[in-house]
Amino acid sequence: MATLGKTLPRTAVLPVRSLIRNEGVLKFRGEVLLALDTLRKNPLRSALTILGIVIGITTVITVSAVINGLNENVLGGIRELGSDTIIAYRFPWASLSRPPSEWFMRIFMPQFGSGTADVRRGAYRAKNVILQGNTPSISKIFDLKVAFGRPFNDTDTEHHAPVVLLGYDTTRILFPESPEHCLGQEVTVDGQLFTVIGSFEKRKQGISGGANPEDNIAIMPVTTLRKLYPNKKDYVIFAKAKDPSNVGEAVEEIRDMLRRKRRLANNKPDDFALFTSDYFLDLWNKISGLIFILMFAVASVGLIVGGIGVMNIMLVSVTERTREIGVRKAIGAKRGNILAQFLMEAVTLSAVGGVIGVLFGSGLSLLMRYGLKMPAVLSFFWIATALVLCALIGIVFGVYPAWKAARLDPVEALRYE
Numbered sequence: 326m327a328t329l330g331k332t333l334p335r336t337a338v339l340p341v342r343s344l345i346r347n348e349g350v351l352k353f354r355g356e357v358l359l360a361l362d363t364l365r366k367n368p369l370r371s372a373l374t375i376l377g378i379v380i381g382i383t384t385v386i387t388v389s390a391v392i393n394g395l396n397e398n399v400l401g402g403i404r405e406l407g408s409d410t411i412i413a414y415r416f417p418w419a420s421l422s423r424p425p426s427e428w429f430m431r432i433f434m435p436q437f438g439s440g441t442a443d444v445r446r447g448a449y450r451a452k453n454v455i456l457q458g459n460t461p462s463i464s465k466i467f468d469l470k471v472a473f474g475r476p477f478n479d480t481d482t483e484h485h486a487p488v489v490l491l492g493y494d495t496t497r498i499l500f501p502e503s504p505e506h507c508l509g510q511e512v513t514v515d516g517q518l519f520t521v522i523g524s525f526e527k528r529k530q531g532i533s534g535g536a537n538p539e540d541n542i543a544i545m546p547v548t549t550l551r552k553l554y555p556n557k558k559d560y561v562i563f564a565k566a567k568d569p570s571n572v573g574e575a576v577e578e579i580r581d582m583l584r585r586k587r588r589l590a591n592n593k594p595d596d597f598a599l600f601t602s603d604y605f606l607d608l609w610n611k612i613s614g615l616i617f618i619l620m621f622a623v624a625s626v627g628l629i630v631g632g633i634g635v636m637n638i639m640l641v642s643v644t645e646r647t648r649e650i651g652v653r654k655a656i657g658a659k660r661g662n663i664l665a666q667f668l669m670e671a672v673t674l675s676a677v678g679g680v681i682g683v684l685f686g687s688g689l690s691l692l693m694r695y696g697l698k699m700p701a702v703l704s705f706f707w708i709a710t711a712l713v714l715c716a717l718i719g720i721v722f723g724v725y726p727a728w729k730a731a732r733l734d735p736v737e738a739l740r741y742e
Contacts, residue, residue: 386686671723
């Protein structure tokens with residue numbers, strides 16, 4: 326008997342717990358099916374109701390995907406720039422991409438960049454080509470990979486040699502039949518002949534979609550470019566600290582050197598600007614944060630409109646089903662049952678809009694990434710967040726109609742025609 330007494334409570338409690346759990350699952354399932362059946366009976370009204378939610382969620386998914394893609398590209402470019410690289414320019418920097426100009430060593434070695442031009446080879450023409458003039462020391466700061474050929478050397482720089490290295494896209498525009506045979510061939514830049522001595526590998530994509538501007542480029546010795554464009558003197562200095570931990574010290578040394586070179590008195594502010602990768606990182610974080618705020622504002626309008634639509638349709642539903650509510654209360658339904666039913670319908674309505682919005686947003690993101698070649702990366706975090714937002718909208722905007730339905734007097738409800 327002692328053994329039976331010890332085992333009976335354990336064997337008796339487990340089926341009860343299982344029954345309670347199963348009953349809760351069945352009840353929840355029944356409420357969801359009832360909510361879906363209600364939506365099915367009024368498809369057009371339901372579709373118009375969730376339109377705002379669909380637009381809002383589509384906006385959230387699409388814009389978050391674009392921001393993620395831009396973050397991936399911009400941060401990759403900043404990492405490529407290097408934490409130990411310092412940039413000096415005569416104006417505060419406004420661009421996020423690497424500028425179309427030259428790069429320099431720690432000592433003061435000004436180089437020259439002229440902007441864009443057309444490069445020709447016979448009937449072939451590369452438009453809007455970025456021209457750069459560099460010294461051979463550029464390789465000590467940036468890893469510019471040559472696919473075939475060679476970079477220019479000190480002899481080319483000293484003799485103002487008419488030689489040029491072409492970008493990945495520029496090479497294929499001018500030599501579409503055989504890019505690897507461009508070496509030793511001549512191209513024309515502003516009426517002057519240049520001999521092609523090398524071609525660069527494809528660069529990482531920038532923040533914009535489509536072709537990368539840095540792949541449409543022509544680089545020559547800085548002395549040659551200065552000779553070609555003697556009146557253009559837009560200087561940028563790139564320096565590299567010996568150790569990443571000494572970047573701050575290097576910045577101050579460069580500032581002191583430039584102030585002496587520009588003969589600035591002690592009481593005068595700098596008439597130039599110095600930047601490190603942290604500057605570009607902070608600038609991009611501010612821009613992406615602003616984009617996110619604008620995205621959230623646009624999406625919020627759609628979601629609020631959708632939520633108001635959900636509340637409106639649920640109030641109409643309460644009015645239409647007043648007699649049904651009275652019957653349910655008459656046969657024993659409690660206020661909590663009525664409240665749960667209408668609240669579940671509101672959440673289901675919002676959830677359906679959220680799922681459709683996620684599908685549309687994901688489809689647009691994939692189209693931009695693989696069809697339009699734009700930077701877009703889907704975020705499962707934002708997909709989950711969007712679905713949670715839909716549930717919250719259903720709860721917030723569905724509480725009042727559900728409360729109103731639960732508060733109906735059963736006698737008055739049964740009399741309703």
